[in-house]
Amino acid sequence: MTPLSYKRNLLAVAIGGIAFYSHVANASSPYTLPLIGEAKPSVLTTQCEDMSLRLTANHTVITSVETIKKGTLTLGNNEIEAHCLVKGKMHERIGEVDGKPYSIGFELRLPKHWNGRFLHQGNGGLDGAVRTAEGALGGGPLTGALMQGFAVISSDAGHDRGLPTFAYDPQARLDYGYQAVAKLTPMAKGLISQVYGRQPDSSYFAGCSNGGRHAMVAATRYANDYDGILVGAPGYRLPLAAVASIAGAHVYASVPGTDKSNLESAFTLAERKTVSKAILAQCDALDGLKDDMVQDVKACQTTFNLHKDVPTCESERTGLCLTQPQKDAIATIFNGVTTSKGTPFYSAFPYDAGISNKDQLGWEYSAPIKRDSGAVAMIFNTPPVDLKGYSIRNFDGARFVWEANIDELVDRVNTVDGVYQETAMSFMAPPSPENMSTLRDRGGKIMVYHGVSDAIFSMEDTEKWYQALNEKNMGRADEFAQFYPIPGMGHCRGGQATDQFDMLTPLVAWVEKGEKPQQVVASARGEGNPGGVNDELPDSWSATRTRPLCPYPSTATYNGKGDIEKATSFACRMPAK
Incomplete structure (x- = not known):
């Protein structure tokens, strides 16, 4: 490419960018984005x-x-x-x-x-x-x-x-x-x-x-x-999502009576189904039809209220109600987990009828120990945790999760060290x-x-x-x-x-x-x-x-x-x- 043609190409790109922004500012503009053209077999x-x-x-x-x-x-x-x-x-x-x-x-x-x-x-x-x-x-x-x-x-x-x-x-x-x-x-x-x-x-x-x-x-x-x-x-933003998953496990573990080896004990399938029914009761008809689906997701987030719309247990947990500590834990996770200073670092999650899906149970209860622990400790941690011989057999995922300091994990996804010259958020996002x-x-x-x-x-x-x-x-x-x-x-x-x-x-x-x-x-x-x-x-x-x-x-x-x-x-x- 000659210097002149190179300059012409740069000018064409610049003009195209100006035309685009003129177009988005004026919907009636005849300008359209380039068309790639149909592939030939x-x-x-x-x-x-x-x-x-x-x-x-x-x-x-x-x-x-x-x-x-x-x-x-x-x-x-x-x-x-x-x-x-x-x-x-x-x-x-x-x-x-x-x-x-x-x-x-x-x-x-x-x-x-x-x-x-x-x-x-x-x-x-x-x-x-x-x-x-x-x-x-x-x-x-x-x-x-x-x-x-x-x-x-x-x-x-x-x-x-x-x-x-x-x-x-x-x-x-x-x-x-x-x-x-x-x-x-x-x-x-x-x-x-x-x-x-x-x-x-x-x-x-x-x-x-x-x-x-x-x-x-x-x-x-x-x-x-x-x-x-x-x-x-x-x-x-996978590194932060993985840290948030571990933080969520900490929140569930804080519910009185929860067995850390079985996080489902914090919020059981029966209790999840109760919440799912409550969400459907409030949000199913927002799209004009009751069909066991919540189409208007945005409206549902303001219509459904966990504390008001799900019964609070007066004594024993029956699966048809939630205790106040349970509601507080669920709200913390769905509002988005935070650092110890109250700073959100990943995202809130929407309430939806699928809160009782098998997928929900697997990712919230099993993944922090079996998946996210290793990924955070070795891939997103800078430097990775010290393992003898770099063998997965030398890694205790449960111990890593329960001993983890969430603030430190958040910091380390944005850290470089020694031979690791790109942060996790740099090379992943x-x-x-x-x-x-x-x-x-x-x-x-x-x-x-x-x-x-x-x-x-x-x-x-x-x-x-x-x-x-x-x-x-x-x-x-x-x-x-x-x-x-x-x-x-x-x-x-x-x-x-x-x-x-x-x-x-x-x-x-x-x-x-x-x-x-x-x-x-x-x-x-x-x-x-x-x-x-x-x-x-x-x-x-x-x-x-x-x-x-x-x-x-x-x-x-x-x-x-x-x-x-x-x-x-x-x-x-x-x-x-």
Whole structure:
């Protein structure tokens, strides 16, 4: 590129930015964001095995290339078409601190009938395993990126076991947080170019939970590499959410009579069901219909009052009431845990009918000991706790949780020390997540969904992110970004919810054709569902109930007539001003 053309490009970007802000200030402006354009398909005629010797990439070892026949993989009742499976690893090395071998393991699936698109699949949890690169999201998914003809990559994010001990290696921390994506993306696109003779026409990133965090990071750090971002339940402030989970365990343990080895004794399933019924009694009809769902989540938070609407036990706990200490503990957690000085450090959680979901019990009672203890102690703690031989066998999660000082844990996610030169919040969180101007200005789009009853990553935290994004964009974030709260749904799936949906197809249509989604139809996974049955659905529901998922701040509202089990009887309406 010549200096003159470089200056012209800079000028074009600057003019585009000015035009955008002129546009958002004046809704009648004819200016529209750039359109990526529709991807073009290709057919792969070369045999997969014939490519094994000619596929190359820097710092990469291709370990195998094989043909996967049609039907070897299925999604629901659907057979995935024939494709090539490329396996490999990048940046092999020996860790300087722990002396263990590291690399970024991956698999890349390349369809025989390629739709011209690439999807990077962000995986959940602590990563540490190369999961099948099918690119399927949405409850029990019936479709996915690979099935639709995308080339799809999946990786272990730089370590080969899903244990937090990898984080004693400083580079493994950074790869897990954000650097593995930076290394995998050009490599994957390079291999795609070698196989099909051209780069992808459009590129997407998708994931839920930690995969949603990866997607949020991609939308900020790597916005020039991706055109569409699909984000589920984003743990985009994962270190603070994990500390909040441990703080929540401390709160539950403070309830008189609670057994620390069984935190459910602080707030039992029967008691949770009592609260769920109280929430439904106050909030179910706010959307115009009593259907065992709370669609108007925002209104419910001011309508429902834990202290007034749930009976207070006068003597013994019966499951039909709560003691005052129980109410105080629950309110503390749902209002958002704080430091010893009363400073909130993560987020409040919304009251929702899904408070009695299995997912709630698992994340609030088991996760602090079995999951968050190790993650906080080794990955997000700087420096990590001292372990002999860096072995998980030498770590007592329960002891760590009960001896933890929450103030210190909060401080340490923002600390550097010795060889650990990036804080946990630096390497895990997207930088300035409210600023997605790069993605916006090049025509990229982002769609985010979050279960209202998610007990580990708060839907309200995601709501605040979207509000900040909207403010940054002068009230017009919906030009390129949408946020979908899903009533009743737990973490990524499940609960008293219509949790089965395809959000990738509308994202592609928005990115490539400019067709902005007005809603996404979701279905319940009742008896006979090919994506797997959700056994938490209320008996009153049809097995095939559908509902519109509505872009925030609109909510699904009953039209006053029509089959209450069908999405067509509902409309997404904006709140009254």
